[in-house]
Amino acid sequence: MAGRRYDQGRVKEYWQHVWDREDVYEFDDDTEDPTYVLGMFPYTSGNLHMGHVRNYTITDAYARYRRMQGEEVLTPMGWDAFGLPAENAAYERRTDPRAWTQLCIDRMREGMESLGFGYDWSREIRTCDAEYYRWNQYFFREFYEAGLVEYEAATVNWCPDCETVLADAQVVEVSDADPHDGDPFDGTEVCWRCETPVDRRELDQWFFTITDYAEELLDGLDDLEGWPESVREIQRNWIGKQEGARVAFDVEHAGDGVDEVDVFTTRLDTIAGATYLAVSPEHDLAGALAQSHEDVAAFIEAATAEADDDDAAARSTTSPRRSSWNPRRMTVTPGTGTTPTRASRSRSPTKEC
Numbered sequence: 001m002a003g004r005r006y007d008q009g010r011v012k013e014y015w016q017h018v019w020d021r022e023d024v025y026e027f028d029d030d031t032e033d034p035t036y037v038l039g040m041f042p043y044t045s046g047n048l049h050m051g052h053v054r055n056y057t058i059t060d061a062y063a064r065y066r067r068m069q070g071e072e073v074l075t076p077m078g079w080d081a082f083g084l085p086a087e088n089a090a091y092e093r094r095t096d097p098r099a100w101t102q103l104c105i106d107r108m109r110e111g112m113e114s115l116g117f118g119y120d121w122s123r124e125i126r127t128c129d130a131e132y133y134r135w136n137q138y139f140f141r142e143f144y145e146a147g148l149v150e151y152e153a154a155t156v157n158w159c160p161d162c163e164t165v166l167a168d169a170q171v172v173e174v175s176d177a178d179p180h181d182g183d184p185f186d187g188t189e190v191c192w193r194c195e196t197p198v199d200r201r202e203l204d205q206w207f208f209t210i211t212d213y214a215e216e217l218l219d220g221l222d223d224l225e226g227w228p229e230s231v232r233e234i235q236r237n238w239i240g241k242q243e244g245a246r247v248a249f250d251v252e253h254a255g256d257g258v259d260e261v262d263v264f265t266t267r268l269d270t271i272a273g274a275t276y277l278a279v280s281p282e283h284d285l286a287g288a289l290a291q292s293h294e295d296v297a298a299f300i301e302a303a304t305a306e307a308d309d310d311d312a313a314a315r316s317t318t319s320p321r322r323s324s325w326n327p328r329r330m331t332v333t334p335g336t337g338t339t340p341t342r343a344s345r346s347r348s349p350t351k352e353c
């Protein structure tokens with residue numbers, strides 16, 4: 001081979017052409033006992049980045065390994081292309097969401113093809129196709145008819161930039177190398193997609209009552225073979241089951257028909273030591289008290305204004321960081337918005353009642 005240089009570009013192109021011509025990655029529906037390897041469907045941002053390359057190289061190497069062991073392997077690819085992020089991206093560019101999404105898909109597929117990943121492109125999925133999302137609608141209807149979805153108001157994580165609700169798992173904390181340097185920005189909660197500080201909002205929402213299955217999900221984790229304990233623990237925390245008690249406290253003179261307030265506690269045994277209740281500014285009781293107590297009304301207004309200021313600050317800067325402390329984020333107990341507290345331990349901006 002002396003004198004002949006290895007031209008990886010030409011070799012790559014040649015073999016990718018051969019794979020394509022021979023349909024080597026097309027998968028036969030009649031295959032018995034197939035192996036299914038799915039990386040994940042990327043969001044259609046329009047550009048492949050090194051994170052994609054790492055992700056899909058790992059799954060591709062694994063699929064090839066299984067093929068080389070003589071197995072029939074199905075490796076599909078598709079696009080997570082539905083919803084507000086795609087619409088917002090199109091809006092920013094003053095273009096049609098469908099055209100924009102399609103352009104992004106074409107660009108990303110081209111990148112994947114040039115990397116030589118062994119996908120069966122005849123099975124490509126786009127979640128924005130009616131042919132695909134009609135199944136989402138079908139499932140939603142099934143859940144609805146089975147009584148497993150509810151519509152109610154709740155405080156949610158809101159990204160002001162994406163203009164969308166975020167699941168808890170989509171909210172990440174800003175942190176840096178030194179957690180003890182007193183940097184006031186550390187711990188700021190930001191959107192995983194665009195790093196804009198996350199706001200809390202009261203919105204009417206559909207909820208899947210997965211809590212009905214918490215016990216079953218937890219039990220199922222014990223049966224998972226070969227899963228690291230750390231991953232199982234993450235799953236347990238995500239399910240978030242807490243055992244405790246709901247306790248009703250009588251409230252006098254609150255007004256507006258509020259005569260009792262529900263509290264959730266995991267430590268019922270310490271309830272006798274509670275000296276006051278901390279109530280979030282959006283709690284019904286706070287609203288009722290505000291009608292007859294000017295100081296309460298002023299506090300709620302200040303808390304709300306501070307949250308609004310935070311929003312404005314967040315919008316006016318490209319930095320994902322902000323320092324101000326937001327009292328609307330205090331006070332958390334599952335589903336009640338109250339917490340029983342002992343005075344000596346409390347540093348919350350609370351109102352006694």
Ligand SMILES: [Zn+2]
Binds near residue numbers: 159162191192193194
């Ligand atoms: Zn965002």
